[in-house]
Amino acid sequence: MGHVETKTIGESKQLLADEVFHHIGRLIVEGELGEGERIRDVDVADELHVSRTPVREALQRLERLGLVTMYPSRYTEVTAVTAAVVTQSLEFAGYQAGIAARMAVPRLSPAERQRVVRLMEEVRRTLRDGASTSSARWAVFAYLAEHSGNHQHRMLIADVDVALARNLRAWVVPRGDRERMRQVYDDFEIAVTRGNGDEAERLARAMYYV
Secondary structure (H helix, E strand, O other): OOOOOOOOOHHHHHHHHHHHHHHHHHHHHOOOOOEEEEEOOOHHHHHHHHOOHHHHHHHHHHHHHHHEEEEEOOOOOOOOOOHHHHHHHHOOOHHHHHHHHHHHOOOOOHHHHHHHHHHHHHHHHHHHHHHHHHHHHHHHHHHHHHHOHHHHHOOOHHHHHHHHHHHHHOOOHHHHHHHHHHHHHHHHHHHHHOHHEEEEEEEHHEEEEE
């Protein structure tokens, strides 16, 4: 007889809340839920055929990330991406990218280093496209976080991914700075291939003007 995997009630609830979190987060990132738009937990629950509890848990998690504001017993509203939010997101992304690079680069195998180089090729191709370049950059550092050897940092990067994707969607490298940024990308690749974690950290931060 085959083995049937069982989950506790707590694990099932957490999985369900995660699914709702990623569903609403995707709608916000892709702009289907725009700034100032209201979200009613009962509507989301009906749409996804779940109870209101995992929806509320997902909304609370999104609120902690700054993507929504909850007004108890009324509604939830998608927050605006202000200039201050963009600046703070760039700073946060820069420091976290640096940490991921510092921990992961010395630990990468030759094949994994080449994987980072291939991911950087996509970063170059999308330099003029705000949404794509932000996504391509973060794919590099999410990969590095996965190979950082640090569970806590890996979980942090996975959790903030949706917030950074939304907040930096419209941000672009200034036109006059693109040639310098290409050099930063080149130097970062060299640091990765040489396993130089200190230099990779410095250059990862430079990508976000930190």
